Each structure stands twice: as C-alpha cells, then as structure tokens.
Amino acid sequence: MKQSLHECTLADLESFSPKQAPLLSHMIFRENALNEHPNLSSKLVQKLKEDFQLTLPEISQVHESSDGTYKFMVRFSDQLEVEAVLIPFHRRYTICLSTQVGCAMNCQFCYTGLQGLKRNLTAAEVVGQYLVVSNWWKDKNTEALMPNIVFMGQGEPLHNAEAVKRAIEVFTNPHGINLGQRQITLSTAGYLPGIKKLTDFVPINIALSLHSPFEDQRTELIPINKSYPLSEILPPLLELGKKKKKFLTLEYLLIKDFNMSDLHVERLSELFSGERVFFNLIPFNPFPEARFERPDPVEIDLFKEKLVSKNLRVMVRTTKGDDILAACGQLHLEKLRRTKNANG
Numbered sequence: 001m002k003q004s005l006h007e008c009t010l011a012d013l014e015s016f017s018p019k020q021a022p023l024l025s026h027m028i029f030r031e032n033a034l035n036e037h038p039n040l041s042s043k044l045v046q047k048l049k050e051d052f053q054l055t056l057p058e059i060s061q062v063h064e065s066s067d068g069t070y071k072f073m074v075r076f077s078d079q080l081e082v083e084a085v086l087i088p089f090h091r092r093y094t095i096c097l098s099t100q101v102g103c104a105m106n107c108q109f110c111y112t113g114l115q116g117l118k119r120n121l122t123a124a125e126v127v128g129q130y131l132v133v134s135n136w137w138k139d140k141n142t143e144a145l146m147p148n149i150v151f152m153g154q155g156e157p158l159h160n161a162e163a164v165k166r167a168i169e170v171f172t173n174p175h176g177i178n179l180g181q182r183q184i185t186l187s188t189a190g191y192l193p194g195i196k197k198l199t200d201f202v203p204i205n206i207a208l209s210l211h212s213p214f215e216d217q218r219t220e221l222i223p224i225n226k227s228y229p230l231s232e233i234l235p236p237l238l239e240l241g242k243k244k245k246k247f248l249t250l251e252y253l254l255i256k257d258f259n260m261s262d263l264h265v266e267r268l269s270e271l272f273s274g275e276r277v278f279f280n281l282i283p284f285n286p287f288p289e290a291r292f293e294r295p296d297p298v299e300i301d302l303f304k305e306k307l308v309s310k311n312l313r314v315m316v317r318t319t320k321g322d323d324i325l326a327a328c329g330q331l332h333l334e335k336l337r338r339t340k341n342a343n344g
C-alpha cells in the first residue's frame with residue numbers, strides 16, 4: 001500500500017520542497033486534498049499523488065451522550081476498529097485518541113487491557129483518527145476550533161512510541177493542524193523503554209497512571225510495574241518535568257477499600273511533596289465482571305481533602321465529559337453484549 005501523506009512531518013514535506021511545504025501542509029491537513037494551485041509546482045503535485053495516498057479511516061459508529069460528549073468507532077482499512085472520544089472542555093473540545101488496537105499492558109481495572117493487543121496503529125492512523133473526528137465536528141459546528149488531544153484511548157502510547165512521536169510532530173506542524181505543545185497530553189502506564197524516548201519528543205504534557213504508591217499493589221493493578229517499578233520510572237519522569245518546566249500529572253484511580261487509606265496518603269506525600277506534580281483523581285468506572293468498585297462521593301471528597309492537607313495539588317475528574325475518559329473501552333463492551341444477545 002502507498003505511504004500516507006498524513007504521516008508526513010513538516011521536515012518531510014520540506015524535503016520535497018522547502019518553499020512549498022507550508023502550502024502542502026495546509027492542503028493535506030486542513031483541506032484533505034491535494035489540488036493544483038498557482039503556488040505549487042504541478043510536477044510536484046503529480047509526483048506526490050502518484051507516490052502517496054490521502055485516504056482517511058472511516059467513522060463506523062457515533063454515540064452522543066446527553067452531556068455533549070461523542071464516542072466514535074473509527075475503522076481502518078483492515079476493518080479493525082478503535083474508539084475516539086470528543087469531549088467538551090469549555091470553549092474548545094478535546095479528542096481522546098487511541099494508539100493501538102487493544103493493549104498489551106493487561107491492567108486489571110481496564111476493559112481494553114483485559115482484551116490483549118491486536119496491533120499498533122501507524123502514525124497516519126493516529127493522525128487520521130484525529131482528522132475524521134475533527135472534520136465530523138467541523139461539519140456540525142463551523143466555528144469549531146481544532147480540538148486538543150489526550151492520548152488516553154485504547155493502547156499504551158509509549159509501547160508504540162515511534163508512531164506516536166511522529167504523530168505529535170504532525171499535530172504540531174504550525175502550517176497544518178497547528179496544535180501547541182500544551183494542547184497535547186500523553187498518558188502512560190509507565191512503560192520505561194518508551195519513557196526513555198520522551199526526551200526526543202516534542203515537549204507535550206505527560207500523565208502517569210499511578211494508581212498506587214506501593215510497588216506490590218501497583219503491580220497487582222498494572223502488571224508491567226513488575227519489570228518497570230515506580231522506583232525506576234519516577235526519577236526520569238520527574239526529571240523531564242524539571243527540564244521542561246512542566247508539571248507531571250499523576251492519574252490516580254479511586255478504588256473502594258483498596259487504594260484510599262491513610263497509609264496511601266502518607267506514602268503519596270512522602271513521594272511527591274515538593275515535586276512538580278498534580279493529582280488527577282479518577283473514580284473507578286465499573287464494567288460487568290470488574291473486580292473493583294467505585295467509592296462513594298463522600299469517600300472521594302475525604303481522600304481528596306487529605307491529600308490537599310499534605311499540600312499536594314489535586315483535582316477530581318467530575319465534569320461530565322471527563323467521566324468518559326475513564327470509560328474509554330466501553331463502547332466495545334456494548335457491541336460485544338449486542339453480539340452476545342444476537343446469538344441468543
């Protein structure tokens with residue numbers, strides 16, 4: 001199959017023609033068409049059309065929720081699908097993107113994780129996912145700004161680091177989609193080989209799925225913690241924050257009677273007091289046959305207040321659309337259930 005122009009960075013386009021690269025970027029990423037243009041050499045346009053393709057993935061399903069959030073199933077040429085979620089955040093929307101079909105991390109609280117990895121997405125597929133969803137949104141709302149990005153859909157972005165790094169370079173091409181570094185957040189389960197590569201990435205926001213400050217308990221939730229324990233992943237992540245003068249987001253799943261004790265608060269304070277971090281507390285989002293439970297609002301508040309009293313910066317994911325971030329993975333579940341019912 002021909003290579004896609006959607007995975008071409010500004011540097012790649014400049015290698016075809018430094019002068020025409022800005023206009024090419026605009027056409028490829030803003031207009032999704034490569035047409036003759038007075039300021040483009042028709043020979044170059046012809047050559048690019050012969051050697052490359054501009055096909056986008058398809059949206060196979062859209063689910064709208066009452067809170068203004070949209071969930072999409074995005075289908076690639078081999079018929080495999082991932083989910084992307086469009087989430088309202090004030091004036092601008094955010095798209096939650098997937099980086100793999102399935103996931104190899106096997107996190108015990110995650111529906112995608114329990115299904116295993118099918119394959120990596122290419123950089124073009126990651127960018128394509130963004131383009132089909134943002135085009136769909138622009139058709140509905142012509143005033144729409146280009147949405148921000150969180151890599152919090154299916155997959156572990158740092159387990160597919162090369163493709164994700166390239167996609168981020170494409171997203172930040174100032175003549176194309178033109179997102180700023182602060183408009184992109186990558187969330188990782190703590191895959192150390194990928195964390196080591198982050199120094200070569202465009203400096204976006206980084207979030208770590210922490211979920212427990214205790215190695216054994218974290219391994220129970222996130223099996224790769226056995227190979228890449230907190231003691232090894234935290235130093236490079238905190239160092240990166242210092243170098244780039246950025247906060248590290250710590251995502252902390254709230255699981256009833258599991259990771260919300262005073263001992264947890266103490267240990268979190270020991271590990272993170274004075275560090276450039278803030279906590280994003282995510283009440284566990286249950287799915288059928290899940291081993292864990294969501295805590296009550298009162299317990300959530302109490303845990304939050306205890307962290308705050310340790311001078312840690314904390315927010316709880318409570319805004320409507322935010323909840324759906326944690327629900328990534330569950331559209332598949334609905335589909336699965338329907339199939340089951342269809343089979344009696």
Ligand code: SAH
Nearest residue numbers: 110152155156187188189209251284285326
């Ligand atoms: N692999 C990456 C990104 C995908 S998961 C990572 O692990 O960070 C995005 C976020 O959703 C992670 O913080 C993950 O821990 C959280 N998550 C997964 N399943 C969840 C569930 N059932 N309830 C709440 N959050 C969940």
